[in-house]
Every structure is written in structure tokens, then in C-alpha cells.
Amino acid sequence: xxxxxxxxxxxxxxxxxxxxxxxxxxxxxxxxxxxxxxxxxxxxxxxxxxxxxxxxxxxxxxxxxxxxxxxxxxxxxxxxxxxxxxxxxxxxxxxxxxxxxxxxxxxxxxxxxxxxxxxxxxxxxxxxxxxxxxxxxxxxxxxxxxxxxxxxxxxxxxxxxxxxxxxxxxxxxxxxxxxxxxxxxxxxxxxxxxxxxxxxxxxxxxxxxxxxxxxxxxxxxxxxxxxxxxxxxxxxxxxxxxxxxxxxxxxxxxxxxxxxxxxxxxxxxxxxxxxxxxxxxxxxxxxxxxxxxxxxxxxxxxxxxxxxxxxxxxxxxxxxxxxxxxxxxxxxxxxxxxxxxxxxxxxxxxxxxxxxxxxxxxxxxxxxxxxxxxxxxxxxxxxxxxxxxxxxxxxxxxxxxxxxxxxxxxxxxxxxxxxxxxxxxxxxxxxxxxxxxxxxxxxxxxxxxxxxxxxxxxxxxxxxxxxxxxxxxxxxxxxxxxxxxxxxxxxxxxxxxxxxxxxxxxxxxxxxxxxxxxxxxxxxxxxxxxxxxxxxxxxxxxxxxxxxxxxxxxxxxxxxxxxxxxxxxxxxxxxxxxxxxxxxxxxxxxxxxxxxxxxxxxxxxxxxxxxxxxxxxxxxxxxxxxxxxxxxxxxxxxxxxxxxxxxxxxxxxxxxxxxxxxxxxxxxxxxxxxxxxxxxxxxxxxxxxxxxxxxxxxxxxxxxxxxxxxxxxxxxxxxxxxxxxxxxxxxxxxxxxxxxxxxxxxxxxxxxxxxxxxxxxxxxxxxxxxxxxxxxxxxxxxxxxxxxxxxx
Amino acid sequence: xxxxxxxxxxxxxxxxxxxxxxxxxxxxxxxxxxxxxxxxxxxxxxxxxxxxxxxxxxxxxxxxxxxxxxxxxxxxxxxxxxxxxxxxxxxxxxxxxxxxxxxxxxxxxxxxxxxxxxxxxxxxxxxxxxxxxxxxxxxxxxxxxxxxxxxxxxxxxxxxx
Numbered sequence: 004x005x006x007x008x009x010x011x012x013x014x015x016x017x018x019x020x021x022x023x024x025x026x027x028x029x030x031x032x033x034x035x036x037x038x039x040x041x042x043x044x045x046x047x048x049x050x051x052x053x054x055x056x057x058x059x060x061x062x063x064x065x066x067x068x069x070x071x072x073x074x075x076x077x078x079x080x081x082x083x084x085x086x087x088x089x090x091x092x093x094x095x096x097x098x099x100x101x102x103x104x105x106x107x108x109x110x111x112x113x114x115x116x117x118x119x120x121x122x123x124x125x126x127x128x129x130x131x132x133x134x135x136x137x138x139x140x141x142x143x144x145x146x147x148x149x150x151x152x153x154x155x156x157x158x159x160x161x162x163x164x165x166x167x168x169x170x171x172x173x174x175x176x177x178x179x180x181x182x183x184x185x186x187x188x189x190x191x192x193x194x195x196x197x198x199x200x201x202x203x204x205x206x207x208x209x210x211x212x213x214x215x216x217x218x219x220x221x222x223x224x225x226x227x228x229x230x231x232x233x234x235x236x237x238x239x240x241x242x243x244x245x246x247x248x249x250x251x252x253x254x255x256x257x258x259x260x261x262x263x264x265x266x267x268x269x270x271x272x273x274x275x276x277x278x279x280x281x282x283x284x285x286x287x288x289x290x291x292x293x294x295x296x297x298x299x300x301x302x303x304x305x306x307x308x309x310x311x312x313x314x315x316x317x318x319x320x321x322x323x324x325x326x327x328x329x330x331x332x333x334x335x336x337x338x339x340x341x342x343x344x345x346x347x348x349x350x351x352x353x354x355x356x357x358x359x360x361x362x363x364x365x366x367x368x369x370x371x372x373x374x375x376x377x378x379x380x381x382x383x384x385x386x387x388x389x390x391x392x393x394x395x396x397x398x399x400x401x402x403x404x405x406x407x408x409x410x411x412x413x414x415x416x417x418x419x420x421x422x423x424x425x426x427x428x429x430x431x432x433x434x435x436x437x438x439x440x441x442x443x444x445x446x447x448x449x450x451x452x453x454x455x456x457x458x459x460x461x462x463x464x465x466x467x468x469x470x471x472x473x474x475x476x477x478x479x480x481x482x483x484x485x486x487x488x489x490x491x492x493x494x495x496x497x498x499x500x501x502x503x504x505x506x507x508x509x510x511x512x513x514x515x516x517x518x519x520x521x522x523x524x525x526x527x528x529x530x531x532x533x534x535x536x537x538x539x540x541x542x543x544x545x546x547x548x549x550x551x552x553x554x555x556x557x558x559x560x561x562x563x564x565x566x567x568x569x570x571x572x573x574x575x576x577x578x579x580x581x582x583x584x585x586x587x588x589x590x591x592x593x594x595x596x597x598x599x600x601x602x603x604x605x606x607x608x609x610x611x612x613x614x615x616x617x618x619x620x621x622x623x624x625x626x627x628x629x630x631x632x633x634x635x636x637x638x639x640x641x642x643x644x645x646x647x648x649x650x651x652x653x654x655x656x657x658x659x660x661x662x663x664x665x666x667x668x669x670x671x672x673x674x675x676x677x678x679x680x681x682x683x684x685x686x687x688x689x690x691x692x693x694x695x696x697x698x699x700x701x702x703x704x705x706x707x708x709x710x711x712x713x714x715x716x717x718x719x720x721x722x723x724x725x726x727x728x729x730x731x732x733x734x735x736x737x738x739x740x741x742x743x744x745x746x747x748x749x750x751x752x753x754x755x756x757x758x759x760x761x762x763x764x765x766x767x768x769x770x771x772x773x774x775x776x777x778x779x780x781x782x783x784x785x786x787x788x789x790x791x792x793x794x795x
Numbered sequence: 796x797x798x799x800x801x802x803x804x805x806x807x808x809x810x811x812x813x814x815x816x817x818x819x820x821x822x823x824x825x826x827x828x829x830x831x832x833x834x835x836x837x838x839x840x841x842x843x844x845x846x847x848x849x850x851x852x853x854x855x856x857x858x859x860x861x862x863x864x865x866x867x868x869x870x871x872x873x874x875x876x877x878x879x880x881x882x883x884x885x886x887x888x889x890x891x892x893x894x895x896x897x898x899x900x901x902x903x904x905x906x907x908x909x910x911x912x913x914x915x916x917x918x919x920x921x922x923x924x925x926x927x928x929x930x931x932x933x934x935x936x937x938x939x940x941x942x943x944x945x946x947x948x949x950x951x952x953x954x955x956x
Contacts, residue, residue, distance in 0.1 A: 049922030
């Protein structure tokens with residue numbers, strides 16, 4: 004045997020070292036030691052002096068010796084695959100032999116995923132100064148989330164609620180603040196407009212989503228002035244392989260209403276990975292659901308079709324152009340007698356959305372990778388045909404006339420364009436500067452009610468941020484944005500005609516600090532300022548019904564901007580012990596709102612019976628609380644996660660929600676001293692268990708604590724404040740995967756959502772009900788079965 | 796209208812993948828992948844340059860190379876004629892005996908991505924393993940080049956020539 008020629012592991016190591024560039028130095032100092040992790044020694048770990056070519060690999064028993072080191076002070080890096088690298092400073096004197104041992108920690112729990120949200124350029128999540136939580140496709144899958152809105156509940160500080168029985172409008176609350184305090188982004192771009200954030204989260208199919216990043220509180224300066232509750236960034240999948248997948252999901256809600264979804268997606272990427280395209284499509288049909296048999300829907304009928312594509316092209320290794328298109332058609336209808344034309348029913352809310360979206364993004368890196376320049380633009384156009392109204396229980400000629408005039412048309416255009424530049428310094432500091440212009444044009448008209456919202460909002464934002472890393476333990480994110488908002492609005496209802504012509508410029512500073520107390524424990528703290536220009540937001544475009552009459556929201560004439568200050572501080576502990584991973588997060592938040600926009604029922608009723616609510620600058624308010632999250636995973640077979648929020652909200656002075664108009668009656672002023680529809684305690688848990696590669700079981704759930712929900716009890720809009728009971732919504736899913744061939748897989752899954760049928764016990768009934776009196780889990784118990792085929 | 800377009804795209808994709816699949820199946824010509832044990836015997840009989848592909852089963856770039864690069868007739872020809880080609884799962888738990896030594900995966904049960912000793916020896920860059928890692932060695936089994944990224948056939952052929 005010629006073993007001598009190419010034998011001996013030592014020889015191999017030596018040869019590899021020649022390639023890596025290990026060079027012999029003049030005999031100076033020697034460093035030796037052992038690398039371990041827990042009780043295990045770590046073999047083949049690399050021990051290197053940063054900025055030099057001096058280093059060594061450890062033996063199988065973890066021992067290493069580095070000879071011939073010139074005297075001096077060095078940064079030593081110890082790293083091994085699957086472990087969190089550590090760096091340490093050492094000083095070596097001439098002729099010295101130093102013995103140092105190192106202990107490495109395993110790296111797990113998605114900690115080394117790259118997240119974009121915190122800073123808008125790629126960096127390690129663990130070193131990210133802003134706490135970013137990730138909802139990945141695994142979680143969306145485990146919770147059988149058809150739309151993204153269903154999966155978001157499984158994050159601390161996030162709560163998705165349904166706001167209307169007639170139209171199924173949902174909103175996402177972050178840190179207890181309403182949806183309008185959150186910024187929703189797709190691939191880091193703010194293309195959600197006033198209209199689309201109402202229904203938009205139901206319209207994005209979860210099968211195109213790679214992950215959803217949630218940043219609570221103000222955090223980064225880069226994401227818009229209204230991101231005070233937080234930012235939700237939806238990142239779509241980046242294709243590499245040629246793939247296809249078809250999925251069908253059938254659910255039966257409370258043994259009654261069928262919810263059928265069909266999904267398809269595929270991608271094609273060329274061999275050089277320089278161009279590719281991803282297609283996706285979804286079709287969903289959900290029957291309406293009536294919980295109490297009064298003939299009026301609790302869940303609306305839904306028909307939703309989405310078709311989209313995302314393509315990219317790389318002209319060179321340092322540049323990339325990507326283009327996005329999607330078309331979306333959504334029909335929803337709630338109320339009663341869905342078989343009749345809307346104006347023959349008592350109550351109907353019917354919405355038919357047609358949305359087209361297009362976007363383009365260009366990125367260019369400099370040769371030395373120190374400069375990155377990007378330009379982007381996107382546009383979204385929506386046409387919405389609506390019907391909000393009905394006979395409202397009456398059958399007079401007047402009722403009929405009003406009912407037939409309740410058809411409306413909404414046109415919405417959103418254009419966002421921006422330029423951004425990053426400079427990366429050699430010491431890991433980063434400067435980001437940019438300009439972004441957002442233009443939203445919304446026109447919502449229902450002639451029958453003389454209702455018009457015609458609003459143009461243009462916001463130019465300038466932002467700059469410096470990420471400062473003076474040493475390995477400390478990072479500071481110092482930034483500010485200056486937004487110039489111009490609102491030109493015309494708001495009419497009945498005889499009321501309010502105009503807005505507002506020009507405001509507001510500076511919003513943002514600061515976030517991170518300090519590593521030790522290798523497991525990180526402290527973060529931050530301050531952010533935010534503001535909202537006086538304008539109609541999504542909830543103001545929605546019309547609910549009360550007492551058989553439509554309820555309109557109108558902006559008061561002298562509405563002023565609202566500002567907010569958000570403080571946050573957190574401790575994050577992550578540790579890997581052998582195969583096990585542990586993480587713990589405790590995050591306190593304190594948010595102060597000044598002049599918050601508040602809907603007040605003034606008791607005003609139009610001649611045709613419609614009820615008016617006015618948006619006014621309400622009382623100052625404070626929301627404070629604690630988000631917590633604890634995770635434990637003994638091995639990749641089992642992952643346990645539990646999280647939630649304990650919070651309290653208070654108005655500085657009692658906030659009036661209803662104020663009787665004119666003659667005194669037995670209806671008195673209704674005021675609250677805390678936020679309504681806002682539980683003090685809410686949370687979630689997720690459990691994934693894999694019996695084998697093929698068979699997995701997921702048990703997930705959410706808890707919604709007691710809260711106060713207003714309920715309109717008279718035609719004037721007078722309110723009753725209802726104390727609700729807590730809800731515990733638990734889902735169980737089992738799935739089995741068959742690898743039929745290398746290029747063909749089949750996955751069957753089935754389960755029950757809301758096993759304990761924890762659902763709102765009592766709804767208003769009949770045509771005169773308050774359609775906004777809906778709270779708690781989105782749907783009652785439902786069983787589902789899903790079939791997925793694909794080549795991966 | 797959108798619904799019709801949607802159905803059309805569905806058909807389009809199905810037809811497209813139907814057309815793609817048989818093409819690959821027809822290619823009888825394949826790379827003669829060796830194990831390390833087979834490599835040792837082969838080198839003993841006839842020295843030749845060696846190409847090693849370190850992959851893992853979760854690595855999408857590796858799968859992409861398997862499907863589109865290692866199936867190209869020119870790539871197959873060069874690898875089969877001028878090289879001994881080895882394909883090695885860096886996370887395998889099987890023991891490998893090579894030049895009188897037994898290499899094991901000592902990280903199994905300790906790390907969630909356990910890297911086999913052979914891969915630790917040949918395929919790490921600054922202590923990290925990031926598949927795909929492609930290693931080229933000369934006739935004396937000396938490393939001449941290592942690539943730590945996906946390579947299309949053009950780049951790979953340049954590296955192999």
C-alpha cells in the first residue's frame with residue numbers, strides 16, 4: 004500500500020493549512036489551551052488571532068497549541084460550526100507560554116437567521132440592537148394559517164382582533180395600540196395604504212411568505228413616523244431551486260360553514276442564479292357563518308383570488324433588479340339574506356376589491372462592498388365597490404330609498420418611492436441615509452348618504468441612522484427622521500362638510516442601545532418619537548351598522564396632529580446547553596400618546612337616521628406593560644414556546660366615548676379611564692413535536708384576557724360597557740409527509756382549530772344589532788384537512 | 796377574469812414541470828460518484844485528481860447543483876475523465892475509514908448540525924462549514940483549491956480545467 008504518499012490525518016491538516024495561509028513566524032510566544040462546550044471538548048474548532056494569519060485548529064480532544072506568536076495584544080476568535088463564535092483579547096509577552104481555555108456555546112433557535120427589519124440591511128439577529136421576533140413559514144404552517152393575520156398572534160405583544168361581524172375587518176394591535184400605530188411593510192417597503200391595511204393582511208396568502216418580522220415599539224428611524232406600536236415586515240420567499248407546490252385546505256367551521264382554499268406556487272431560477280421568477284396564486288371561498296341563528300352573519304362570506312409573480316435579474320455580481328406584480332380580487336359580504344340583492348336585505352356590507360400592485364427595486368454594491376445604493380418604487384391601485392346599508396328592519400318607502408342609495412365606490416392609489424445609501428466601515432459601523440416619498444390618494448364616495456372622503460396625503464421623509472459599535476459588547480443605533488406631511492382632505496356626510504389642509508413637519512429621533520452583559524445575556528434600551536398627521540385612517544373608511552342605521556366616522560375640523568413617545572427596555576437571555584436551547588425575553592414598554600385620535604359618539608343623528616362619530620384629539624394616554632417570552636427546545640424534535648403581555652392603559656383624564664346631544668335624557672355621558680377592547684393580559688403558546696422526519700404534531704394556542712368592550716344600545720349611539728370573559732383558543736394539527744420520489748412529496752394534515760370552542764358567548768341579534776360588538780377568537784371550533792403536493 | 800388567468804397559470808406550471816422532468820430522466824450519463832473508501836482503492840491503483848462535493852440534505856444550493864450542474868454532459872465528462880469525484884454528506888453519522896484512520900462524526904448528539912470529521916478537516920473556512928463546499932485535490936492528494944459557494948457549470952468547469 005502506498006499509504007505514506009497521502010496518509011495521516013496530520014498531513015491532511017498540514018496541507019489544508021498551507022491553503023488557508025498559515026505562515027511560520029519567528030519564535031516569540033506560545034498560546035495553548037482547550038476548547039470545550041459544556042462537558043464536551045470541541046474538536047476542529049478554529050482558534051485565530053483576528054487580523055493575522057496566525058491560528059490553529061483544535062485536536063479531537065479540543066486541545067490546541069499556537070507557536071511563534073509575535074509579542075503584542077490580539078483579538079482572539081474561537082469558532083466552530085454549530086457554535087456561537089467568541090472573541091477575547093489576549094496579551095502575549097516575548098517568550099511567554101500562555102494557557103487559556105475557551106468555552107463555546109451551541110447556536111440554535113433561529114438565532115443566526117439574517118433579519119432585515121431592525122436596520123434595513125442584513126445583519127445577525129443576535130447582534131441586532133432592536134428586538135426582532137420572527138414568525139417563520141414553519142409557524143404559519145403549524146397554526147394552519149391561510150392568511151398572515153392568523154399567524155401573527157403567536158408573538159409577544161401582538162394581538163389580531165376582528166372588529167366587525169358584517170365585513171370581517173381585522174386589525175393588528177401591537178403593544179396594546181391600535182392598528183394605525185403600526186407600520187406594515189412588504190419586503191421592507193411601506194406599500195400598505197389607508198384602505199388596504201383594513202383588509203390587506205387577510206389578502207396575503209401565507210404560502211408566499213418566508214417570514215414575518217415583528218419589531219415592537221419605535222425601534223429604528225427608518226420605518227415611518229407612525230411605527231410607534233411597532234413594525235410588521237412581511238418578507239416573501241427568495242427562490243433558488245425550481246420548485247412547485249399545490250395545496251388544498253378544507254375547513255368546516257362549527258360543522259356548518261365551509262372554508263375552502265386552493266394554493267399554488269412555483270419558482271424557476273436559471274443555472275447561474277442570475278435570473279428567476281416565483282409565481283403564486285390563491286383562491287379562497289368561505290361560507291358565511293351565523294353563530295346564533297338570527298339570520299345575520301358573524302363571519303362574512305369570503306371569495307378571494309390572488310395571483311402574483313416576483314422576478315429578479317442580476318446584471319452583475321454586485322447588482323440586482325427585482326420586479327413584483329400582483330393582482331387581487333376579493334369579495335366579501337355579511338349581513339342577512341345573502342341570496343338577495345343588498346338593498347332588499349335588512350343589513351348588508353358588501354365589498355368587492357380589485358387591487359393591482361407593481362414594484363421595482365434596484366440595488367448596487369460598490370467593488371469593495373463598502374457602499375450600497377438602492378432605489379425603489381412601488382404603486383398600488385385599488386378599486387372597491389361597496390355596499391353599506393340595507394332596510395335596517397324598516398319597510399317604509401324612505402327605508403327603501405335609503406337602502407338603494409347605499410352603493411359606494413372607493414378609489415385608492417398609493418405610490419411609494421425612495422433612495423437609500425449605506426456605508427459600511429471597516430470597524431463594522433454603518434451609516435444609512437435616505438429619502439422616501441409616500442403619496443396616498445383615497446376617494447370614497449357613497450352618493451346616497453352624501454358621504455365623501457377625498458383625501459390626498461403626501462409625506463416626504465428624510466432619515467439618517469448611525470450604527471456605532473465601539474466594541475464587541477456595545478452597539479448603539481442613533482437615528483432620526485424628518486417627515487413633512489401634507490394632508491388635503493374633504494370629508495362630507497349629510498350636511499356636514501369638513502376640510503383639512505394641513506402641513507406639518509415633525510422630527511422624530513430614535514435611539515436604541517444594546518449591551519451584552521455576558522455571552523448569554525443582552526440588555527437593550529430605546530426611545531422613539533412618533534407622530535400621525537391628522538388624516539383618515541383605515542378604520543375611518545369602514546362603516547359599521549347600529550340600530551339598523553349606518554354609523555359614519557368623520558374627522559373633526561380642528562383635528563391636530565398627534566405625537567407619541569415610546570420607551571422600551573429589555574433583557575434577553577439565550578443559551579445552548581448541548582442539544583438544548585433556552586431563550587428568555589423580558590421587555591418593558593412605556594408609551595405616551597399626546598392628543599391621540601379618538602372616535603367619539605356625539606349622539607348626532609343625521610336627518611336620514613345615520614349615526615355620526617367624530618374623530619377628535621382625545622385625552623392624553625399612557626400604555627405600559629411587559630412582554631415576555633420563554634422558549635425551550637431539548638432537541639430539534641421538540642420546540643416549546645410561551646409568551647405574552649401584561650399591560651395597562653390609562654387616559655390622563657377620563658375619555659368621553661359618548662356625549663348626549665341636546666335635551667337631557669336618561670342617557671348620560673359615557674367615559675372610560677382605560678382603553679377599550681384591550682385586555683390587560685394576553686399571550687400564546689406553541690409546541691412542535693416531530694415523532695419522525697415524516698410525522699409531526701403541533702399544539703398551539705392563544706389566551707385573551709378579560710377586557711371592556713363597548714356596545715351600542717340605543718339609536719343615538721349610547722354605549723354600554725361590557726366586561727368580557729377570557730378566551731383560550733387551542734389548535735391541534737397532525738401532519739404526515741410521504742416522500743414518494745425524490746421529486747414528488749405528498750403531505751397530509753388534519754386538525755382542529757379552537758378545540759374548546761372558546762368563542763364570544765353572545766352577539767347582538769337582528770337588524771338593529773351593533774355590528775362592532777365582536778371580540779375574542781376569530782372563529783369557533785373548526786376541523787380542517789389539508790393536502791399538499793410538491794417537489795420539495 | 797383573474798380567476799381564469801389563475802387557472803391558466805396553473806396549467807402552464809403543470810405542463811412546464813411535466814416537460815422538464817422526463818428530460819432529466821433520459822440522461823443515462825451520470826457522474827461516477829465514489830465513497831472515500833472507494834477513492835482510497837482507486838488512488839492506489841491509478842493516481843488522479845480528486846473532486847469532493849461536501850453537501851447536506853437541507854442545503855438548497857447543493858440540490859440545485861445536483862439537479863442542474865452535475866447533470867450537464869460537459870461537467871459529467873470532465874469529472875469522469877479527469878477526476879475521481881466524491882460526494883459526501885457533511886452531516887452523516889457513518890464512520891469513514893481512509894488511509895488507515897477511522898473518521899467519525901463526533902458531533903452527533905451534541906450539535907444540531909453535526910459536522911463529520913472528514914468535513915471538519917477538509918471543508919471548514921474560518922471554523923465554519925457552509926455548504927456547498929467544493930474541494931479540488933491534485934494526484935498526490937494535496938488540496939489545490941476550495942470553493943465555498945454554489946458554482947454554475949461555467950465556473951465549475953473553469954475551476955476544474
